[in-house]
Each structure stands twice: as C-alpha cells, then as structure tokens.
Amino acid sequence: MYEYIIGKVVGIKEDYIVLDNNGIGYKIFTSRNSLVSLEIGETVTMYIYFNLREDGVYLYGFITEEELDMFNLLLLVSKIGPKVGLGILSTLTPNQIKFAILNNDSNALCNAPGVGKKTASRIILELKDRIDDNCIGEDIDTIKDVDMVENAINGLMSLGYTRGEILRVLNKIDTSNMDTEDIIRETLKRLSKQ
Numbered sequence: 001m002y003e004y005i006i007g008k009v010v011g012i013k014e015d016y017i018v019l020d021n022n023g024i025g026y027k028i029f030t031s032r033n034s035l036v037s038l039e040i041g042e043t044v045t046m047y048i049y050f051n052l053r054e055d056g057v058y059l060y061g062f063i064t065e066e067e068l069d070m071f072n073l074l075l076l077v078s079k080i081g082p083k084v085g086l087g088i089l090s091t092l093t094p095n096q097i098k099f100a101i102l103n104n105d106s107n108a109l110c111n112a113p114g115v116g117k118k119t120a121s122r123i124i125l126e127l128k129d130r131i132d133d134n135c136i137g138e139d140i141d142t143i144k145d146v147d148m149v150e151n152a153i154n155g156l157m158s159l160g161y162t163r164g165e166i167l168r169v170l171n172k173i174d175t176s177n178m179d180t181e182d183i184i185r186e187t188l189k190r191l192s193k194q
Contacts, residue, residue: 002048005061009038014163015086019046019061028061029082031071032090035164036171037063049075051082060086070094077126079119088112091150098131100124111150149175152183161191 005026011018016029017038028046038044046061047068060082062068067089074085074097088097091112100108106120115123149170156166169190175183 001050002059004045004047005059006043006045008043009040012038012040012164012168017046017061019044026059028059029086030061030063031067031086032167033093034061034063034067035167039168039171049082058082062089064094066094070097073127073130074123076130077119077123079122084112084114084119087114101127101131148178148180149183151180152187155180155184156187156191159188165191 005019005021005028007019007021007026009017010020010025012035015035016027017035019026019028028048030046034046044063046063047065049060049068049071051058051060060071062071071082071085071089074080074088075082088109092100092108096108099105101124104124106117106124109115109120109123110117152175153163153166153170157163166187169187170183173183173186173190178186
C-alpha cells in the first residue's frame with residue numbers, strides 16, 4: 001500500500017518514530033540501526049512495510065531500501081513476525097545477516113532478541129537460497145562493535161535512562177574505536193549535559 005513516506009521526524013521513542021507528513025503523524029516502528037541515524041526535526045524518507053492485523057494497522061519503516069528488503073526476507077521465514085524481524089535488524093545490519101546466513105553462523109543470529117538456535121537454523125535454511133553472496137559489503141566485522149554498543153545501551157538503561165534518550169546521544173558518537181566502558185563513559189558525559 002505504501003512504498004515510502006517523506007516527512008519530518010517529530011518524535012523518537014524506544015522502538016518507533018513519529019513522522020509528520022502534511023499534518024498527519026505516522027507512528028512508524030523501526031530498527032535500532034535506523035533510529036540511531038535519525039534526529040528530531042530532520043526530514044527523512046522512510047521505506048514502509050504495511051501490516052494489517054486483527055488488532056490494528058501497523059507501519060514498519062527503515063531509512064534504507066536494503067534494510068526494508070531484509071525485513072521482508074525475514075518475514076518469509078515461518079514463525080518470524082515483524083517484532084522478531086525488527087529485533088534482528090536492531091542487532092545486525094542487513095550485510096551481517098546475509099553473512100551469517102551464508103556462513104551458517106547461527107550464533108550471530110542468536111544475538112538478536114527472540115531468536116534461539118531453532119529459529120536461527122530456520123532462518124539459515126529458509127533464506128540461504130535467497131541471498132546473493134556477491135552483494136555483501138564491508139561491514140561484516142562490525143558484529144563485535146554492535147555487541148559492545150548493545151551492552152553499553154543495556155548498562156545505561158540499568159542506570160534509569162530510556163533507550164530513546166541513549167540512542168539520541170549515541171547517534172552523535174563515533175563508537176568504532178571504543179569498547180563498552182568507553183561508550184558508556186562518553187554517553188553518560190553527554191547525557192549529563194542535557
């Protein structure tokens with residue numbers, strides 16, 4: 001039904017954003033990877049997956065078509081719904097997911113919330129033939145970095161900060177050469193100035 005929505009980000013929550021388009025506020029559930037690159041007030045294009053269920057209408061959106069394509073692929077796997085799909089895309093990038101599938105690396109997929117050994121094996125089995133091994137980019141070795149950032153977020157949340165508050169600050173920090181403690185320290189420093 002929707003291909004994309006262009007609008008101004010007026011709210012960033014833990015697992016969704018509110019996007020204003022001509023006076024209508026769209027609640028769009030998204031991944032952590034998309035959330036960290038968004039800021040309040042900026043105009044963005046969100047590529048949309050429309051989900052109609054008995055209990056309501058839900059929009060899932062991503063800032064890249066690549067992420068939306070991977071989300072759609074994950075939904076083809078039996079017993080994986082939008083919530084688990086978002087969890088996987090919040091933990092791993094599309095390229096890391098492709099790499100894990102092509103290398104039968106169920107442990108990498110198990111890092112995502114809601115994904116156990118059986119689900120990871122099912123993802124690998126059902127998607128292996130659908131992944132083009134020529135399209136994997138250079139960010140494969142960042143799985144470790146993603147783990148450190150996620151550990152830092154969990155540590156900061158245990159101190160009483162919300163995921164949304166943390167992600168807004170983390171978005172402005174280059175974490176590539178930092179360990180978990182450095183990420184927590186730098187984020188706390190910036191959070192205390194707000």
